[in-house]
Amino acid sequence: MGxxxxxxxxxxxxxxxxxxxxxxxxxxxxxxxxxVADDADYWDKGTEQIDELCAHCIRVIPLIxxxxxESERWLTAHINxxxxxxxxxxxxxxxxxxxxxxxxRRTPEMPLFLQGDDWPFCCGEWCEFLxxxxxxxxxxxxxxxxxxxxxxxxxxASEFGDMTLEPEDLEEVSLxxxxxxxxxxxxWQFT
Ligand SMILES: [Zn+2]
Ligand SMILES: [Zn+2]
Numbered sequence: 001m002g003x004x005x006x007x008x009x010x011x012x013x014x015x016x017x018x019x020x021x022x023x024x025x026x027x028x029x030x031x032x033x034x035x036v037a038d039d040a041d042y043w044d045k046g047t048e049q050i051d052e053l054c055a056h057c058i059r060v061i062p063l064i065x066x067x068x069x070e071s072e073r074w075l076t077a078h079i080n081x082x083x084x085x086x087x088x089x090x091x092x093x094x095x096x097x098x099x100x101x102x103x104x105r106r107t108p109e110m111p112l113f114l115q116g117d118d119w120p121f122c123c124g125e126w127c128e129f130l131x132x133x134x135x136x137x138x139x140x141x142x143x144x145x146x147x148x149x150x151x152x153x154x155x156x157a158s159e160f161g162d163m164t165l166e167p168e169d170l171e172e173v174s175l176x177x178x179x180x181x182x183x184x185x186x187x188w189q190f191t
Pocket of ligand 2 (some may be wrong): 019178181183
């Protein structure tokens with residue numbers, strides 16, 4: 001669990017560079033995250049968006065100013081599979097939903113999701129992003145050790161058959177780990 005961002009380990013968060021925060025206009029370490037300055041209607045109107053914020057602003061910016069994450073479209077299903085019917089009241093289920101959406105929206109968009117934001121989820125929570133494989137051999141070995149993720153836990157073979165995991169760029173592969181059971185996951189998205 002990262003100290004700066006719950007779902008990004010600190011070594012990866014530390015790779016962010018200094019820039020001007022689009023929200024507070026200060027020179028700070030900035031992280032990629034889509035938001036709007038203060039116009040909550042932006043997402044309907046299409047005014048200019050901001051996409052580099054400092055860690056402080058990411059924490060304090062109103063939730064409504066942060067872009068919805070594509071991963072949220074699976075959130076209800078993720079929650080329902082972790083908390084089967086009858087195990088959580090409607091109100092608590094709703095609270096979980098909002099809390100988890102809030103936490104993900106306040107997480108920088110650092111994994112390179114070329115086919116869309118698809119953040120792994122396990123044990124009732126989003127997983128932590130660990131970075132990319134060290135090298136090609138490490139990528140190939142993932143198939144045997146980590147769970148492939150695409151909108152949910154799946155099997156690599158069902159999507160890719162016996163194709164070797166050989167990304168053109170290691171950035172296409174994102175490694176994650178459950179904060180609770182430590183199950184490792186990976187996504188592979190390419191253009
Ligand atoms: Zn800022
Ligand atoms: Zn887990």
